[in-house]
């Protein structure tokens with residue numbers, strides 16, 4: 001397995017890591033088989049999140065005994081305040097059945113306003129630093145979907161890693177990765193299959209790893225077979241041929257531009273709808289096969305796509321010219337037929 005350096009953390013990670021979303025739909029004993037397969041393949045990086053329901057506890061259970069020390073364990077919390085982050089770090093430690101998490105990340109930070117809250121006097125970062133000082137976590141990172149936001153805070157932020165989407169059709173992070181690499185940040189790639197839109201997973205993983213700025217890519221995997229298949233890319237890395245590059249361009253053009261990049265420019269919606277989140281939920285419903293989880297989360301929002309009054313205020317703000325009104329109608333339709 002090809003290994004890469006995770007920036008200034010000085011951790012050495014397998015180029016193919018493990019993303020913890022799909023394991024939610026596996027059986028608990030399946031998690032043990034997945035971890036065993038990862039060990040066999042020489043994979044050592046696991047990323048999960050406190051918000052992925054059973055993911056942390058399945059992984060914790062599967063890592064019991066002497067397996068924990070064979071992995072670099074990363075997880076994350078969306079808490080922005082001190083108390084919330086402090087509590088979440090303890091919950092993660094408990095669920096993961098460990099006394100040490102290698103990398104703890106601020107999850108899905110969307111704006112400077114949220115960033116300032118995290119870094120403020122009673123912000124989440126203070127709790128993370130305390131946890132680091134007491135040896136509960138090793139390193140601190142951040143995850144985001146907006147390249148513009150991360151670019152804005154990149155130079156001033158104290159985080160050691162960034163986690164950002166990147167794949168054949170979502171390349172908005174390429175300049176960000178260049179700058180992050182120059183700052184010696186570790187670069188973790190989420191959504192390598194564009195939320196399931198890309199079927200040729202190996203091709204997408206090779207495309208991502210061809211970028212020398214990337215430290216590790218974390219496809220979601222819910223079976224040992226999938227671990228084996230994805231790991232093969234990291235065992236025997238083959239650069240893309242000209243024919244494959246052409247295939248990628250064709251695919252990119254076929255996909256077109258009609259999918260949300262989660263940049264958040266369309267916000268705020270006058271009805272208070274978190275527009276990109278509606279499309280993320282829809283992806284979980286229609287592409288990840290996490291129907292009941294997605295439905296629960298969709299229904300649990302105070303305001304969802306059904307609140308759209310089609311005023312159209314958001315659409316001129318979308319840099320990708322997405323027909324947001326029609327897309328939100330599609331979201332409603334998909335959740336209604338479930």
Ligand code: SF4
Nearest residue numbers: 269308309311312314
């Ligand atoms: S069209 Fe719908 S989503 Fe867009 S701003 Fe108006 S209410 Fe919000």
Ligand code: SF4
Nearest residue numbers: 260261263264266318
């Ligand atoms: S709908 Fe457009 S502006 Fe809004 S988050 Fe998605 S890509 Fe960005």
